[in-house]
Amino acid sequence: MTVSSLLHSRQRAAVAGGVGTRTIFAQQALNAELWDVDGKRFIDFAAGIAVNNTGHRNPVVMSAVAEQAERFTHTCFHVAPYEGYVKLAERLNALAPTGTENRTMLVTTGAEAVENAVKIARAYTGRAGIVAFSGAFHGRTMLGMALTGKVMPYKKNFGPFPADIYHAPFPNSYLGISTEDAIAGLERLFSADVDPERIAAFIVEPVQGEGGFNVAPKEFLVCLREIANRHGIVLIADEVQAGMARTGKMFGFEHAAVMPDLVTMAKGLAGGFPLSAVTGKAEIMNSAHPGGLGGTYAGNPLSVAAANAVLDVIESDKLCDRAAEVGRRITERLNAIASRQGMENIGEVRGLGAMVAFELVKDRQSKAAAPQIMNRIVAEAEERGLILLSCGTRLNVIRLLPPLTIEWEILEEGLDILEASIEAGCSSSTASPAA
Numbered sequence: 001m002t003v004s005s006l007l008h009s010r011q012r013a014a015v016a017g018g019v020g021t022r023t024i025f026a027q028q029a030l031n032a033e034l035w036d037v038d039g040k041r042f043i044d045f046a047a048g049i050a051v052n053n054t055g056h057r058n059p060v061v062m063s064a065v066a067e068q069a070e071r072f073t074h075t076c077f078h079v080a081p082y083e084g085y086v087k088l089a090e091r092l093n094a095l096a097p098t099g100t101e102n103r104t105m106l107v108t109t110g111a112e113a114v115e116n117a118v119k120i121a122r123a124y125t126g127r128a129g130i131v132a133f134s135g136a137f138h139g140r141t142m143l144g145m146a147l148t149g150k151v152m153p154y155k156k157n158f159g160p161f162p163a164d165i166y167h168a169p170f171p172n173s174y175l176g177i178s179t180e181d182a183i184a185g186l187e188r189l190f191s192a193d194v195d196p197e198r199i200a201a202f203i204v205e206p207v208q209g210e211g212g213f214n215v216a217p218k219e220f221l222v223c224l225r226e227i228a229n230r231h232g233i234v235l236i237a238d239e240v241q242a243g244m245a246r247t248g249k250m251f252g253f254e255h256a257a258v259m260p261d262l263v264t265m266a267k268g269l270a271g272g273f274p275l276s277a278v279t280g281k282a283e284i285m286n287s288a289h290p291g292g293l294g295g296t297y298a299g300n301p302l303s304v305a306a307a308n309a310v311l312d313v314i315e316s317d318k319l320c321d322r323a324a325e326v327g328r329r330i331t332e333r334l335n336a337i338a339s340r341q342g343m344e345n346i347g348e349v350r351g352l353g354a355m356v357a358f359e360l361v362k363d364r365q366s367k368a369a370a371p372q373i374m375n376r377i378v379a380e381a382e383e384r385g386l387i388l389l390s391c392g393t394r395l396n397v398i399r400l401l402p403p404l405t406i407e408w409e410i411l412e413e414g415l416d417i418l419e420a421s422i423e424a425g426c427s428s429s430t431a432s433p434a435a
């Protein structure tokens with residue numbers, strides 16, 4: 001019996017069944033490699049779901065955290081504030097692309113950042129309604145689930161959800177939903193369901209993460225900005241997954257040159273330490289009353305030290321440029337694989353920067369989802385030593401999120417394993433028509 005399987009039995013006996021996990025029990029990790037408790041090596045194309053953009057145990061991040069741990073690990077910012085928090089706020093204020101003076105607040109998880117952005121937008125506008133988009137993912141808290149536009153596995157059995165949340169269509173060129181269709185859906189929502197003057201905010205991901213790496217077209221974000229201006233609606237960019245250099249720019253919204261009012265960040269912000277932020281226009285951010293925002297652990301000193309180091313690494317290692325190159329190499333390889341005969345189960349390769357995914361279908365004409373093939377490829381890759389993640393509302397998309405610091409030879413090795421896994425996963429689909 002392996003150590004992993006033993007730990008799995010203990011997990012089944014001790015951990016709630018709703019906490020879904022993969023089968024790799026981690027022992028150690030460095031940059032883009034991870035070793036399990038049985039000594040098996042994996043190349044990590046998941047990066048803890050886009051968290052370790054700066055790699056596992058980045059030395060700059062580790063030494064900043066170690067130094068902070070020598071001084072203090074927690075005071076609660078509301079009780080005894082510390083400089084690291086203020087410094088990080090200054091830096092995020094300078095980076096967030098709102099086009100004006102900003103303010104920042106820190107919390108701990110992506111869902112908490114989303115919740116706080118909604119609180120702030122409601123305080124600023126005096127309105128309740130929020131419009132999110134189909135296929136969106138905004139977290140697992142009650143409000144996060146309500147905003148999420150993907151039922152399985154996030155919303156099933158957990159309702160009722162908070163009121164005054166509406167969903168409009170998100171463009172999806174692969175499935176024939178154009179920007180015009182999506183905007184027409186939003187206009188229908190405003191004429192049939194809710195008065196736009198009751199809407200406090202739009203919340204939108206520049207690239208839908210869990211939803212399947214659907215990139216928001218530039219003209220869609222431009223339209224949203226224009227509609228938000230027309231009705232006095234706050235535009236929230238949820239950059240929890242796409243932010244922090246992942247797409248080749250610091251924030252995904254920058255590709256469209258559209259300025260949001262508020263930006264939510266988490267994941268890649270603190271290189272593996274729990275931290276999230278809301279940064280946005282000072283006038284909006286300052287509308288919540290003193291004491292209305294924060295939390296016991298919000299802006300933990302160790303996480304803040306990590307985040308300041310992450311920003312240093314993004315700058316010194318030119319990680320925006322590197323993300324673009326990582327994405328280019330992955331996309332080139334995937335397109336080459338998809339163009340080969342026998343690879344018709346790859347319906348589309350898409351993404352932005354180092355946020356690349358491919359959609360698995362039964363055939364390119366029907367575009368019917370093939371989640372079984374997706375599962376087989378993920379399992380084949382795991383067997384061969386590569387960690388992959390799935391996503392997509394139809395549960396048929398594989399997303400690639402390696403650390404942006406991945407060594408080039410390890411990226412190529414990972415892509416070789418990916419290619420072999422796709423070949424194995426797709427060829428057994430030809431053998432079994434039931435797939």
Ligand SMILES: Cc1ncc(COP(=O)(O)O)c(C=O)c1O
Binds near residue numbers: 049138140239241
């Ligand atoms: C766009 C987006 N928003 C919010 C969240 C929620 O973040 P967390 O899991 O840290 O609460 C996620 C997590 O995947 C996300 O991708």
